[in-house]
Amino acid sequence: MSSAVAEAAAPAQANVKAGRSSLTRSRIRAAWIFIAPTLIVLALIAGWPLARTIWFSFTDANLNNLADYEFIGFENYLANYDGEWLGLLTDPDWWQSVWNTVWFTAISVSIETVLGTIVALILNASFPGRGLMRAIILIPWAIPTVVSAKMWNWMLHDQFGVINDMLLRLGLVAAPITWTANPDTALWTVIMVDVWKTTPFMALLILAALQMLPGDIYEAAKVDGVHPVKVFFRVTLPLIKPALIVAVIFRALDALRVFDLIYVLTANSRDTMSMSVYARQQLVDFQEVGLGSAASTLIFLIIALLIVITLAAGRVRLGGGSR
């Protein structure tokens, strides 16, 4: 009896299955139709320009006439004319810009991570006016970078700036400092302004991680009388570490391509020039599309390598996390 029922049910089940798979197939077709416009647009405005930039880096193209160029192989990167080495890889200005960018990234991201964690811990405590504080720290992040660079330029003005005025009044310096013009202070000034601008972003990412932590651990630690500092290093820090790493990587990738801040704050000064500023200067100011594209391509390769490592590490971690 039961087998008869099962036999009768089998074709019906097959029907359902066939119906579902044709539904699935039509949904998959719909999926491709839905993502096609986005993919086409991205291929046109990201993929194609990237490919052309890499191609230009192997040519002697000039901005005046982009249609007329010759293939010159790796000469933009490295070339040997009568025993003399030329090209991007021999340009001390390029290496200076690489060094500036790496230094800027390492220092500013480190400071932002530490300060961001402190700010996040404060905003995670409950106190009157917390919502207002959260809104206030978003202001530096929201101000256009060009505007914040100009505002700081004015505040750091060597003769009329308010920062020098404060330092003089407090007796911390004997004479006004030429913040952005002095090679010793220029890069630190850039780092300081970046810290002002991006610490809120860090703080918010870390705060989001803090708010997902279970409260009972802290109750237990409090009952046991564990010192708050110890709780932070033994409990909080390990728990927010994954989020912290993601935030640091995002910020580092962002910092490596820095352009606006340095360009507006210190113009094309050699002391602070980042890789992006160098590439744009070659490309637009000197009209050397070939050489500028070679610099762009190297920047892309550096960042792409970091992204691949990040994504690979992320996948490993995700795989390990889903036990």
Add this chain to the structure above:
Amino acid sequence: MKALTRIGFWLLVVAIGLFSIFPFYYAVISSFRSGTDLFRVAYWPESLDVSNYIAVFERQPFGTNIFNSIVVAGSVVALSLALGITAAYAFGRIRFRGRSLLLMTILAVSMFPQVAVLSGMFELIRSFGLYNTLPGLILANLMLTLPFTVWVLTTFMRELPKEIEEAAFVDGATPWIVVRRVFLPLMMPAAVTTGLLAFIVSWNEFLFALTFTLTNEQRTVPPAIALMSGSTAYELPWGTIMAASVIVTLPIVALVLAFQRKIVAGLTAGAVKG
């Protein structure tokens, strides 16, 4: 001891608040001072001289610059959301081969250094005849906003319960109708968040705007402010620059204060969950 900790805590809160807000405050009071007054450091608003605000519109086409920024940012938001919501539906609700690879590629594009596409984009924009035009900037800015729009909307789309579209499909609705009638209303909050982020990104964008425009009439606000110059090359019109800075920052600060929660939700969805 306890009182001391409390005082220390509040001092920190006040210090963070002052540090965040002081540069903008100082820009505001500087913008209301002009002439020799400007070059005397002052910590409190003493005068209310609006001549800088008049000068910024009279001496250069700053009104046009603001209009350009609104047109560019508005179009970029509309296009990113239209493309992003349809793509996010496919990525978030339908399983198909190559989905995660495509999503990873799109995420990678959002981390592209802008300068890596600069010469190729320059050629593209020129060959379309869009150099020194607003459509050229809109096209270029889409590269910055579209990837994260798709990414953030996809994470939101995934979190909606599975049963939502099943009823509609059983009733014979096509995927297109499902997106328009079922998901579009549900996605409104997420769309507002990503739209705001895209607006801010486009409003603040500098490198493309600086490189792909030539005349002051076609510039958006950031390059207009960066390139503001005085009567002589050595003398920057600080008062006017501060007035212009305050004008373009106020709408953004207002948006951020009004939509603070939504913006934070969007930022963390894009980064932490990514």
